[in-house]
Amino acid sequence: MNKPALYLSAASSISHQPTFGNPGFSAALRPVEASSALISPDYKAYIEAGLLRRMSKLLRMSVACAKDCIEQAGIGQPDAIVVGTGLGCLQDTEKFLNTSLTVEGLLPPTSFIQSTHNTMAGQISLSLGNHGYNMTHTQNTLSFEYALLDAAMLLREGDRNVLVGAADEHIDILENIAVQLGFEINAPLTSATSFFVLSAEKQGSAKAALADVYTSGGTAYGQEDIDAFLDRNGLRAGDIDLALCAGAPVPGVTRNLDYLSLAGTYPTASAFALHYAVDLLGTSGEIKNVLICNGLRKSNLGLTLLKAIEA
C-alpha cells in the first residue's frame, strides 16, 4: 500500500480521565477506577448558553471536543464531519422509550429528536455553520475505525481537513444488561468523546501521522491478519514500539498496553487509544510506531497504525 500518510493536526477528548485541554496527559495516566466520573470542562466556553441548556450530555461533549479541535488545528471550517458511535444517544433513547411506553397523550419531542444516531454530527455542523459532508457510522466496536476510513478516503478525494470523532455514553441500565447477558467486562463502563482533525498536509504542530486503518468483521481473526497489515506497511511486529490493545496482546512488539484499563469500556474506546497515542507521540521522542489493535469483540478486528513525524 503506497498511500501517502495523513496528519493528525488536532485531538480532543472528554472522558473519565484528565484528557481535555491537557497535552501530555498520557505520561501520568493511571487505570480508570470503577468509582470514577466523567471529567467535564466548562461547556460555556464552547457552547452558547441557550443551546447548551437543550443539549444532552453526549452532545455537549461532542460539540466541545469538535470546537476545541478546530481551534487547535487553526482551521476555519473542516471540509467534512465524520462521527462513529457504537450505541448512539442512549440517554435520550431510553428517555423517549420510557415516555412513549408510560405517558398518554402528547409527548415532548426533545428526547426523540436527540435520540437519533446522527445528532452529534448534526449538532456539530449546526454549531460550526458547516455545510460539508456529514456522516455517522455505527458498526458496534468498529464504528470509529469505519469513521476514520471514511475520513481518510475523503482526504484522498481532495478534502484538506476532516473532523473525525467518536462518541458513546454510559447509562445505568448497561451494567445490569452486561450481567444478564454474561458479558465479560474487565474495565468499568464509561462515557467518552474523542475528536480529531485529520489533514492531507502537515500543519505546524502535528506530531503524528495516520499510516493505515484496517477493519474486518463477521469472522474470527488471528495473528495472520495483524502480520498482513504490518506487512503491507513495510513493518514487522518488532518495529512496533507500543501496541495499544483491547483483547489479546500483540506478540513480538516492544510493549503492549491494555487501553481499556485507561479508557474504560465503551464501543468506540479505540478513539481514546488514538488520542493517547497522538499525545504520546507529541511528548516522547522514543516512540516511533504505534499500533492500535481493537479486538474488543471477538468477531471484529480494527487495526490503526500511527507514526511519529520527524521534527
Place this chain on the structure above:
Amino acid sequence: MGVCITGIGVVSAIGMSVDENLSALRDGRTGIGPLHYLRGTKASLAGEVKASNDELRAALGVGTEYVSRTSLLGLQAAREAWGANKRSGVIRTGLISATSVGGMDRSEVFYKDYLAQSNPDYRLLTTHDSGSTTERIAKELGITGYINTLSTACSSGVNAIMLGARLILQGVLDRVLVGGSDALSGFTIDGFRSLMIYDDQWCRPFDDSRAGLNLGEGAGFLLLEGEKSLELTGNKPICNVSGWANAADAYHQTASSPDGKGATLAIENAIRRAGIGSGQISYVNAHGTGTKNNDHSESVALQNVFGSHIPPFSSTKAFTGHTLAAAGSIEAVFSVLAIQHNLIFPNLNYHTPIAETGLVPATQLETGLEVNAVLSNSFGFGGNNSSLVLTKYE
C-alpha cells in the same frame, strides 16, 4: 465504466419483491393502510410490509427468534439483490446497510416488560444496536470483512449507496451490497407524532393541504460492482451510479431551511459529480415526505437548481409511507426501475400546488418518455441532505 448496479432487491408496503413493487407502482396501488401486524400504536395509517415476523423468518430460513424485523426485511431485499452471486476469494466484497431504528422493534418489547418488572427477556437486547442488524444480514449471506452501518436518519439509504460507490472507485472493494432497512416501531411512530408531523390521514406529498407523513417500513438493496468484479462475475450492468453528494443544511436539528440550502448543495453537487447538465435529468424521485416543511424546502431547492425547467418529478412516499433509513435505497431501486422500463411514477394524492412554489408533480404513470438519468433525493434530521444520480448503462 465507473460503478455499475447489477442487482436490485426491495420489500415495502407495496410488495415483497421487485416485481410486486413495480406492479403496484404501475397500477397506482398504495400499501398504506390501518396497521395489522404492529399492534398497540397510536398511528391510524402506516405502510406495513404484509408479513409477520414468523412468516418472514420461515420464508428466509432464519432459525432464531432473537432477530430484529429490521434484519429480516433487510435480508429479504439483500437476498433478492444478491441473487445467484457466489462468495469469492478474489472479489473483495463488502456490505453496507443503513438503519435508523436498528433493533428498536425488539428493544421496546423488552423495555415494556422491564418497566412492568414482568420477567424481561434480556436476550431481546442483543439485536438493539444498529450494527448488529447489518451483521445478521452479512452472516446469512456469508459476507465477511467490510461490514458497515450508516445512520444519518432519513438520508441513510442514499449515503450507503454513495459510500459503496466511493469504496469501489478508491479500490478498497471490488463489489459491495448496499442498502437500507427499517422496521416500524412504536418508538418512531410516537416520535413523529410528538413532532406533530404524523398525518392521521393518507399523506399528500407536494399538495398544498399536506399535513405530515405516514411512516412505512421496508428495505432496498443494490449490488454495486466495479470493473474487476464485472470481469469475474460476468454480470450484466443495469444502470450506473454516476453522481452523489451529501451536504449539511446547518439550519436546525430537525427542520429544513426555507431557502433549501443543504438540499440545493446536495442536488447540484450530485449532478456535477455525474458529469451531466441539469437539463439531462429525465426524472426526479423526490424525498417528498408530505410534511409542510420538507416539501416546501425541497420545492425551493428544485427551483434553485432547475429554474423554470424542472424535470418531471414525484414522491413515491404515498405508496410506501416514509421508510426512514430505507427510503433512499428503496427509492434508488424505484429509480432503477424508472430507467429500465422508461417510467415516471405518479405522485398519489396530489390536487393543489403549494401556494408559495406552485410546482406540479407527475400525477399519472408516464410511459412515453425516455428515462436516461434519475435524480433521487433523501433529506434527514440533523440537516443531512443527500442526492443520487443514476444513469442508463451505456
